Amino acid sequence: MNTIALVGNPNCGKTTLFNALTGSNQRVGNWPGVTVEKKEGSFKFKNQEYTVIDLPGTYSLGSFSEDEIVARNYIVNENPDVVINVVDATNIERNLYLTTQLLEMGAKVVVALNMIDEAEAKHIEIDIKKLSEKLGAPVIPTVASRKKGIENLISKAVELINKDVDYKAHISYGQNIDREIENIKKFLENKRLNYSPKWLAVKVLEGDKDILNMIKEKDEQTYNSLESIIKNDGFENRELEIVDKRYEFIHSITSAAVKKPKENVVTLTDKIDRIITHKYFGLPIFALIMYIVFQLTFAIGQDLLGGIIGTGLEILGEKIDSLLVSINAADWVISFVIDGIFGGVGTVVEFVPLILVLYTLMGLLEDSGYMARAAYVMDNLMRRLGLQGKSFISMIIGFGCNVPGVMSTRTLDSNKDRMIAILINPFMSCGARIPIYLVFISAFFPDKGGLVLFLLYALGIFVALVMAKIFSKTLFKGEASYFIMELPPYRIPTAENVLRNMWDNVSEFLKRAGTIIFAVVTILWILAMLPIGVEPYSQESILGQIGTVIAPIFKPAGYGTWQAAVGLFSGIAAKEAVVAILGMVYAGVEEGAELVKAIQSAFTPLSAVSFMVMTLLYTPCAATLGVIKKETNSYKWTLFSAVYSFAIAWILSVLTYQVGRLIGLS
Amino acid sequence: MLKDILKMIKKERYISKSKIAKELNTTEDVIEQAFSQLYNMGYINIQNSKECSELKCRGCAYASLCNKKVPLNTIIITEKGEKILNS
Numbered sequence: 001m002n003t004i005a006l007v008g009n010p011n012c013g014k015t016t017l018f019n020a021l022t023g024s025n026q027r028v029g030n031w032p033g034v035t036v037e038k039k040e041g042s043f044k045f046k047n048q049e050y051t052v053i054d055l056p057g058t059y060s061l062g063s064f065s066e067d068e069i070v071a072r073n074y075i076v077n078e079n080p081d082v083v084i085n086v087v088d089a090t091n092i093e094r095n096l097y098l099t100t101q102l103l104e105m106g107a108k109v110v111v112a113l114n115m116i117d118e119a120e121a122k123h124i125e126i127d128i129k130k131l132s133e134k135l136g137a138p139v140i141p142t143v144a145s146r147k148k149g150i151e152n153l154i155s156k157a158v159e160l161i162n163k164d165v166d167y168k169a170h171i172s173y174g175q176n177i178d179r180e181i182e183n184i185k186k187f188l189e190n191k192r193l194n195y196s197p198k199w200l201a202v203k204v205l206e207g208d209k210d211i212l213n214m215i216k217e218k219d220e221q222t223y224n225s226l227e228s229i230i231k232n233d234g235f236e237n238r239e240l241e242i243v244d245k246r247y248e249f250i251h252s253i254t255s256a257a258v259k260k261p262k263e264n265v266v267t268l269t270d271k272i273d274r275i276i277t278h279k280y281f282g283l284p285i286f287a288l289i290m291y292i293v294f295q296l297t298f299a300i301g302q303d304l305l306g307g308i309i310g311t312g313l314e315i316l317g318e319k320i321d322s323l324l325v326s327i328n329a330a331d332w333v334i335s336f337v338i339d340g341i342f343g344g345v346g347t348v349v350e351f352v353p354l355i356l357v358l359y360t361l362m363g364l365l366e367d368s369g370y371m372a373r374a375a376y377v378m379d380n381l382m383r384r385l386g387l388q389g390k391s392f393i394s395m396i397i398g399f400g401c402n403v404p405g406v407m408s409t410r411t412l413d414s415n416k417d418r419m420i421a422i423l424i425n426p427f428m429s430c431g432a433r434i435p436i437y438l439v440f441i442s443a444f445f446p447d448k449g450g451l452v453l454f455l456l457y458a459l460g461i462f463v464a465l466v467m468a469k470i471f472s473k474t475l476f477k478g479e480a481s482y483f484i485m486e487l488p489p490y491r492i493p494t495a496e497n498v499l500r501n502m503w504d505n506v507s508e509f510l511k512r513a514g515t516i517i518f519a520v521v522t523i524l525w526i527l528a529m530l531p532i533g534v535e536p537y538s539q540e541s542i543l544g545q546i547g548t549v550i551a552p553i554f555k556p557a558g559y560g561t562w563q564a565a566v567g568l569f570s571g572i573a574a575k576e577a578v579v580a581i582l583g584m585v586y587a588g589v590e591e592g593a594e595l596v597k598a599i600q601s602a603f604t605p606l607s608a609v610s611f612m613v614m615t616l617l618y619t620p621c622a623a624t625l626g627v628i629k630k631e632t633n634s635y636k637w638t639l640f641s642a643v644y645s646f647a648i649a650w651i652l653s654v655l656t657y658q659v660g661r662l663i664g665l666s
Numbered sequence: 667m668l669k670d671i672l673k674m675i676k677k678e679r680y681i682s683k684s685k686i687a688k689e690l691n692t693t694e695d696v697i698e699q700a701f702s703q704l705y706n707m708g709y710i711n712i713q714n715s716k717e718c719s720e721l722k723c724r725g726c727a728y729a730s731l732c733n734k735k736v737p738l739n740t741i742i743i744t745e746k747g748e749k750i751l752n753s
Contacts, residue, residue: 062706091695093693237749240709243703243707
């Protein structure tokens with residue numbers, strides 16, 4: 001029985017054609033040794049039965065994927081009587097690459113120019129006769145989905161089976177390579193390798209590992225001789241020249257046989273990008289967009305939704321307090337539940353509406369394709385500063401959480417770039433620090449929330465860039481390596497993606513509040529109650545004593561109280577814990593029921609700004625330090641990261657406070 | 667064409683496949699294929715921000731906090747690619 005193989009690019013309508021040819025006479029299995037599906041069927045034409053093999057969809061016949069190798073090996077080893085190459089008429093240039101390779105192999109090829117109706121609808125005019133002439137193979141227009149042209153296709157395929165024809169693409173790879181192909185072809189002609197010597201010669205020059213291994217296995221001496229020929233011929237990058245010539249060949253065919261309507265030269269994406277990624281306007285536009293995001297976060301999250309969870313927690317806290325009193329619960333139980341859980345964890349949870357709005361807006365930017373432009377704009381800035389731009393990817397990741405931010409520096413090629421990216425990543429303000437800013441903004445700058453948040457993020461980026469520049473000039477000297485990025489087209493964000501992104505972040509925030517923050521609060525609550533007999537949350541408690549020891553360090557920065565010191569200290573365990581601990585040691589204990597009011601009594605606007613600068617920049621959390629140790633494999637650099645970031649934070653915090661005082665802001 | 671693409675990558679500050687396709691008078695699909703070929707032959711390295719290097723998001727405690735959703739493909743011309751551009 002004669003065999004016909006069907007081969008084509010993915011989504012060219014090959015399987016539809018296979019179904020149209022074979023109807024229900026199909027068998028499905030697997031190609032030996034691989035997981036690629038094998039489909040086989042049969043049909044009758046003029047009382048003669050033919051087997052049809054549906055080969056895996058592939059763009060070329062190289063050796064880079066299982067599909068390519070299966071398709072190629074079948075044609076080369078099984079030598080089907082005819083190959084029907086299904087070509088998508090709407091995407092003819094890409095599809096012809098495979099056609100060219102099939103013709104190079106010396107296979108008997110019939111081109112099924114499928115989806116010709118769609119091509120017509122798109123006003124693509126294809127001169128079938130000319131296409132056939134140029135290719136040197138018959139071309140039959142088909143619409144497999146409507147079984148149009150199938151009869152003609154079968155008839156031509158059967159005609160070819162019985163004809164002794166030599167269809168080969170006459171591609172010239174340039175004088176030098178053509179001569180080399182000829183030399184290798186002659187050398188291989190008597191080697192009994194069961195393949196077309198010319199095709200083998202092309203594959204050898206392309207450096208096809210699969211073919212070279214096959215030759216080595218069959219005849220090591222031939223392989224060695226080929227290696228020597230290639231080594232001494234003086235040509236480099238033959239594989240690129242060969243692929244380029246194939247494209248030239250295809251282009252010459254399509255130029256002569258295919259006419260396409262003129263496309264809109266400037267797309268909407270291009271027009272937007274001209275402004276968004278502009279050399280001078282790009283950065284201010286990015287800053288403006290982020291400013292609007294932060295403003296909206298406060299306008300919607302605080303003004304509209306704010307207070308919902310806070311009020312709910314307050315009512316719940318009062319009810320539980322009454323319940324505990326009514327059942328005569330011990331004082332320490334009431335203190336733990338009300339001051340520890342509600343005062344600590346509850347304070348963090350109150351900020352969920354703001355987090356929810358912020359991540360929804362960020363999701364909109366991400367899904368629209370804008371964040372890739374933002375990354376590009378930042379990369380531009382970094383290049384102008386002579387820095388490796390690629391580390392901004394880890395910086396962007398660091399805005400979510402510094403742990404994956406530090407881990408993602410693995411994508412950087414040089415050690416120098418990697419070390420710099422690791423050391424500057426903690427300056428990217430992670431999501432866990434947001435509640436700290438929100439408490440202080442609510443207390444002192446409720447009308448300028450967006451601006452303050454924006455300035456804090458900008459300060460983090462600025463310090464990161466300055467430190468990167470200093471490191472690249474001092475600790476990690478070396479050449480900067482550059483890269484280029486691909487900007488995807490803009491698209492309308494989908495509700496599903498945006499909401500999923502928001503939920504991922506909010507649920508993680510709540511999960512951490514219920515686990516890590518709860519654990520930290522519990523430990524610090526115990527420290528606030530001990531030693532037994534001491535006034536809880538007083539300076540005499542262990543927690544108070546720890547704070548008292550640390551507090552003088554922060555005096556020049558304007559917040560040298562033991563409570564603020566303990567808050568910062570707990571932030572090394574987890575940044576959200578700062579708010580939880582401030583909630584525990586301030587609210588409901590001395591200054592008032594609500595943390596915001598308590599903060600207003602304990603801080604001034606200037607010391608609040610100074611405190612926010614400190615929390616933005618100081619020592620990374622324990623999880624980030626852990627991952628820095630893992631990634632640098634060095635205690636020295638981990639310690640360096642902890643100490644130098646603290647030093648920078650302290651200096652800038654003190655500067656903020658002292659300069660502010662000097663100009664009369666206090 | 668592949669050499670032209672390499673030259674454009676070298677020259678441009680960012681890549682848009684539609685822009686390259688227009689300049690080379692071909693389609694975006696062909697450019698997409700050409701990029702795969704340049705990558706397979708070792709002339710360029712393509713890094714997708716969604717594939718977090720060796721990191722596997724499944725099992726990573728920080729996966730949901732990771733800002734990896736930014737769709738970012740970066741392309742670096744390898745030493746082999748640089749060599750052909752300088753030849």
